Amino acid sequence: MKRGCVLVVDDEPEIRHLVQEILEDEDYQAVAVANAEAARAAFRKRRPDLVLLDIWMPDCDGITLLKEWMEGGAAVPPVVMISGHGTIETAVEAIRIGAHDFIEKPLSTARLLNVVEQALRSAHQGRDGMVGGMQLRPAIIGRSPAMGRLRAEVEDAAALDVPVLICGERGSGRILAAHAVHAHSTRRAGPCVVVNIAATTSARLVAHLFGVEREGQAVSGCLEQARDGSLVLEEVAAMDGVAQEMLRGTLERNWFRRVGGGRPVPLDCRVMATTDRDLEAEVTAGRFDEDLFSRLSLLPLYVPALREHRQDVPELIDYYLRRTVETERLAYRRFSTAALNVLRNYAWPGNIAELKALVQRLLFLKKRGDIGEAEIRDALERQRRLAPDALPESFYNMPLREARDRFERAYLLYHLERTDGNVGELAHIAALERTHLYRKLKGLGIELRRDKDK
Numbered sequence: 001m002k003r004g005c006v007l008v009v010d011d012e013p014e015i016r017h018l019v020q021e022i023l024e025d026e027d028y029q030a031v032a033v034a035n036a037e038a039a040r041a042a043f044r045k046r047r048p049d050l051v052l053l054d055i056w057m058p059d060c061d062g063i064t065l066l067k068e069w070m071e072g073g074a075a076v077p078p079v080v081m082i083s084g085h086g087t088i089e090t091a092v093e094a095i096r097i098g099a100h101d102f103i104e105k106p107l108s109t110a111r112l113l114n115v116v117e118q119a120l121r122s123a124h125q126g127r128d129g130m131v132g133g134m135q136l137r138p139a140i141i142g143r144s145p146a147m148g149r150l151r152a153e154v155e156d157a158a159a160l161d162v163p164v165l166i167c168g169e170r171g172s173g174r175i176l177a178a179h180a181v182h183a184h185s186t187r188r189a190g191p192c193v194v195v196n197i198a199a200t201t202s203a204r205l206v207a208h209l210f211g212v213e214r215e216g217q218a219v220s221g222c223l224e225q226a227r228d229g230s231l232v233l234e235e236v237a238a239m240d241g242v243a244q245e246m247l248r249g250t251l252e253r254n255w256f257r258r259v260g261g262g263r264p265v266p267l268d269c270r271v272m273a274t275t276d277r278d279l280e281a282e283v284t285a286g287r288f289d290e291d292l293f294s295r296l297s298l299l300p301l302y303v304p305a306l307r308e309h310r311q312d313v314p315e316l317i318d319y320y321l322r323r324t325v326e327t328e329r330l331a332y333r334r335f336s337t338a339a340l341n342v343l344r345n346y347a348w349p350g351n352i353a354e355l356k357a358l359v360q361r362l363l364f365l366k367k368r369g370d371i372g373e374a375e376i377r378d379a380l381e382r383q384r385r386l387a388p389d390a391l392p393e394s395f396y397n398m399p400l401r402e403a404r405d406r407f408e409r410a411y412l413l414y415h416l417e418r419t420d421g422n423v424g425e426l427a428h429i430a431a432l433e434r435t436h437l438y439r440k441l442k443g444l445g446i447e448l449r450r451d452k453d454k
Helices: 013-025 036-045 062-070 088-097 109-128 145-158 174-183 202-210 241-253 279-284 290-296 306-328 337-344 351-364 373-385 393-397 400-418 423-430 434-443
Strands: 005-009 029-033 050-054 079-083 101-104 164-167 192-196 212-214 217-219 230-234 270-275 299-302
Touching (some): 101 109, 109 192, 145 299, 174 192, 279 290, 400 423
Parallel strands (some): 005 029, 164 270
Antiparallel strands (some): 212 217
């Protein structure tokens, strides 16, 4: 399933094709055109979910085209302006006209993908009361004692308008828990904005969170975009020292200043944070601000790993099976009792995210009949073979560079399989900036799948 259709409008072929390639690697459908005339034609042919619009083009500038769309009377999807050096003021003007945000050249992959994700999320919230594709009251699936405790903790946290720290392993459902806290809180009518800290470059993070102000013109950051709602800081341990200090001051004073601004802006959102690391250990090691940790952890929530509530596996499989069948319009396939028993006893190192990906892959194969034990064991064995197991003795006889390349290739292939090809999650696991990661994948001859939805 594609994550959305993005129309890319830029007269520079290299930038246009690079952006299209990056978006397609992230499972978006990307349509790239070179000028305003082609953009109008593409817009008429199919209304995109998002537009990336360059400001300077040969036939018509992006500001004029944006005004044309905004004044046309029809619904306009989010528009993100692409601005070169010296055009920030023009980009700010575009925000006033109705653009969602702007990104500067030279483009940062992390910034680009983060803006695209946030723009689409905002569109979903405004259009149909959805948050990241989930209903406003997302369900915490499972009848185990562990899930019962989590539901009770979510309701307790929702009743208090204070920061929440959500801990748990990657893939366990921490963002779902954050959405559940928001959905049960008094702020549920407001937006729930999620920022992936690990996927945002340090250079852009402060401006992205706090906004920018230049010569009296302001571009709001995520703290303002989440007004009357909730801001979720995903993978908060990846936040650098400057951003930690600014966030700590914001939570202490209940106000903040935009980058370059002088006027205090009131903080009017609940801040939640997620982490898969031991933040107390990060504090001890000097990598995380102790005061910030104390403020974020006023209400700690722990999302259990799937191996801690494996009795919920059949119910989770049924949920994702029916959801995938409905959203992808695929044929329903029943899991046999023997197949469910195998999965119930599996360790699930990738947690719920791994379970969901497994269900989707089995349905995307479009086989017929029930899913039996043999098919499940084959799928799990294929996954096991990709794991970087004990190294053969011949490995140690290789030149260091060759050995390193082989390990990196096996490591990246393993985690690509575990994350179902999600490059953003892979970048977080490998602790690499996305642009660096793309270069490394290319250098190792690893091609990203672009046909997972076929």
